[in-house]
Amino acid sequence: MKESPDTARTKPGGINRRTFIGGGVAAGAMILGAPYIASKARAKTKTIYINTWGGSWGKAEAEAYYKTYEKASGIAVKPITPVSFAKMKAQVLSGHYEFDVAGMGRSDSIRGLNDNLLEHIHYDIIRLTDYPPDTIGYNGISRHSISTNLVYNKKKFPNGGPQSWADYWNVEKFPGNRGAYKDAARMLPFALLADGVPKDKLYPLDVDRAFKKLDELKPHVKVWWRRGSQSVQLVRDGEVDMMPMWNTRAGVAVEQGVPIEVVWNQAHMRRSNWIVARGTPNAAESWRFAQFCLKPENLGGLLPSDEHRPVDRRGLRAHRREEGADDAHVEGQPAAHLPARSALGGHQPERADQALQPVAGHMRLEGLTDRYE
Amino acid sequence: MNATSVRPADTPAGRKAFGPWRSRANISAWTLSAPAVFFIAVLFVYPLLDVVVISFTDPTLSLVNYREFFSSPLYARVLGNTFWFAFLVTAICLALGYPLAYVIVRYGGTLGFALLLVVAMSFWTSFLVRTYSWLVILGSKGPVTKLLAWVGFDPVPQILFNSFATTLGMVHILIPYMIMSIYASMQKIDPNHLRAAASLGATPFQGFRTVFLPLSLPGVVNGCTLVFIICLGFYVTPVLLGGPRDQMIAGLIGEQIEELLEWGFASAMAVVLLATTMALLAIYNRLVGLDKLWG
Structure with missing residues (x-):
């Protein structure tokens, strides 16, 4: 043939x-x-x-x-x-x-x-x-570009939810189930931001300090997600009350009627x-x-x-x-390199400098997993 | 050739000729198995050797990958975790699977057939589908949580994303292997043996313990080995259903390959896993005998 x-x-x-x-x-x-x-x-x-x-x-x-x-x-x-x-x-x-x-x-x-x-x-x-x-x-x-944003359940926090990674870390002020993203390139900067490092001083990352901060969060993390579809399932089923999530998937969840709020402050762009x-x-x-x-x-x-x-x-x-x-x-739109909803008037960062510009390649990925337990 | 042709061995001349034929039969046996041997050599033995080679040579010719493995407590703990978990799942599968196989074989009929069908259907359903089903069933909006809340638990204990959910999911996925192999060996047991035992005065329990159980052991050994080995390499279900502490070694290996591109280290981990499994099988062989595996 x-x-x-x-x-x-x-x-x-x-x-x-x-x-x-x-x-x-x-x-x-x-x-x-x-x-x-x-x-x-x-x-x-x-x-x-x-x-x-x-x-x-x-x-x-x-x-x-x-x-x-x-x-x-x-x-x-x-x-x-x-x-x-x-x-x-x-x-x-x-x-x-x-x-x-x-x-x-x-x-x-x-x-x-x-x-x-x-x-x-x-x-x-x-x-x-x-x-x-x-x-x-x-x-x-x-x-x-896409970004990783903090999202929270609007029903759980009707009077305003966490607005920064420091809030996400603050389990007294914002009690609730945390989800975390099993990705060092996002979670480490988030930890440092929560610890008070200004965003223009993030890189190169102080890895030890970031892990110390992650240790604080560890007992409160219900689940670490790895795949995008998994993250949607977690917010849709109400398994977690707040979580870092891709803006793209968060948008899909919002369109499906999942009651989440997408926070643009301190979003991580990629x-x-x-x-x-x-x-x-x-x-x-x-x-x-x-x-x-x-x-x-x-x-x-x-x-x-x-x-x-x-x-x-x-x-x-x-x-x-x-x-x-x-x-x-x-x-008049936000800077073109910022991720945003496609439809006009959707979720968008208020200011261009609210989203981070990471230089992910500058961080060493080696040897990180063994501390993730 | 047609349907009426007689096989050479059935004719007197053929029977006589069978002796010298034997070597030719050997040759044809080799020819027949050659594709399989080739297949295994190319697709299994060669890649496996390659993995061993890479574990010593990537990034440089040294033991650096093994040193890294044994110098961090994480890897030994995850490896231990993996074996403990495989053992636990195997034990539960056996405890649940043996009585079920027994019922299927001993009572047969519609009940046996229905049970067998359920096991087979579960076996044929994709494990991903079954894993995601557990996410729904055990989830915070799922029926089990609602039932617990209705019964009066407040707050409702978390049943998803922990070792319990992982164990449940894994047992559910692997128990058909156990039931099938025990069923296969139980079916070969001649019921007359039990009748003979009864006629010699054995109680039903004595008959089971001294006759039926020993005869069904090959299936038990086979099923346990299957479940245990599959469990060692499984990681999708623990990742989806388990908590942060239910990490399996296969998951770490996948991470090293896919996310960190540390193939040397991933290979070293795979070699350690393989070596540990072989060592366990060797001990097991000493104690029980691996020949039981094949009935």
Whole structure:
């Protein structure tokens, strides 16, 4: 039977070789720590593979990018889910690529740079002058940002809930079940803020001081969440009364009618970067795809369906124009690099400086887990 | 070949020829098992050896990963936790599973079939679905909490996000393995043995203790080993249902791989887990005999 290389690799709906091998890699890695099983060498085709999240985000992305790009360029875009930095490392080390391009956090970019896993930006495609300063760096280019905010149950605190991380730590003034986010890059700065460190003095993090502060909180933490869906379940079922949570997921919960208030004070911002796996045969195509997605008219396309805010203000402007707002109105909006609800007039930080600008890459992640108990 | 053809061994000539055939049968046995051997070698033995190699060579050729493992009290404690937990879950599965398998085999009929069906359906349902169901059932808005509040508990004790919920979830997920293997070995027991015991004057309990129980032991050993080993590598359920202190070693390994990219250290942890498991199995083999595993 003759099959084109493309159909041989991917059949919609069924278990294809990629998912099979990927599943094998994941299962092996999880159970035994087997880091990499060589995946099948791939022929160069007119398809690029993007490592991305599934669910509502994946759907929004497919609508906004994949189909339009396929139409514009003739190159098919297929998603590989979920985002896995370990897989990125495995494929660069083994030389067999399951995906070419990925949207990952900027701190992942920095880690990737340190481990030499990332393809350099092809500056003939991504032209420096086309983008706002500070969006290009660490072999990646920023696309949008999300934040981690304090959320609390409005029913539990009808007369005003916690407004800062110090309040979140204050179990006498705000009694209630705490949830915590099992992520050192967020919880450590939160602990330091609660301990009174001014936000412009956070980095480099005083890790020992942060853990000492976390020890205070430890007896009051009912559950540490790890996955976004888990955090939504925790607030929806009323398991916790306050918790750090992604603004995107919090927005989903609010839309579902969960009575939570999203606090913007001392929110922790994180950017998502486009990065390309080092050595992939589709590097140029990948950067071309990233360049396409970053065009203001396309960047805005992702907004209505999600809470993410593009880092490039022009993307916001293009989107607002579609909604009928004029440019002057957009300029009155909070800084474009801040995350905010997509709909006008939604939850937004009152001032740009209320959200933090972390430099996550500057902190050492090694050796932190053994203190998390 | 057609349906009426006679196998060579059934004809006198064939029977005579069977001797020299044996070596050829050996060859064909090897040929038949070659794909499986190849599969295991490529997909299991090689990656496993690779894990061992990485544990000593990443980031440099040294024992640094093992030193890190043994110098922090956390890892030893989590490892101990994992084994204790696996033991607990196995014991509960056995205590609950054995009587159930006994009822299915001894009473059979509609009741046995219904019980077997329930066990099988539970077995076929994804463990993630079952884990999330416990989140709903035990949650603060779930039926169990409501019942406790109705009975008069105030405040209602927390039943989710602790060792109790983890144990419950794990037992629920793993008990079909126990029941199935005990059921399989109990079914092989000839009821005439029990009748013979009774005819020699044994009470039903004596008959059970001296005849039925020993004959069903291979299934018990098999089920315990299965549940114990699966339990050691499980971590999704403890992560979702357990509290901060119910961390399993597999969860830490996954964290090292996925979040921290410390593959050398993750491999060392995996090797320690494997070595500890092997050591336990060796002791067990000395005491009980692993050959019981295969009935």
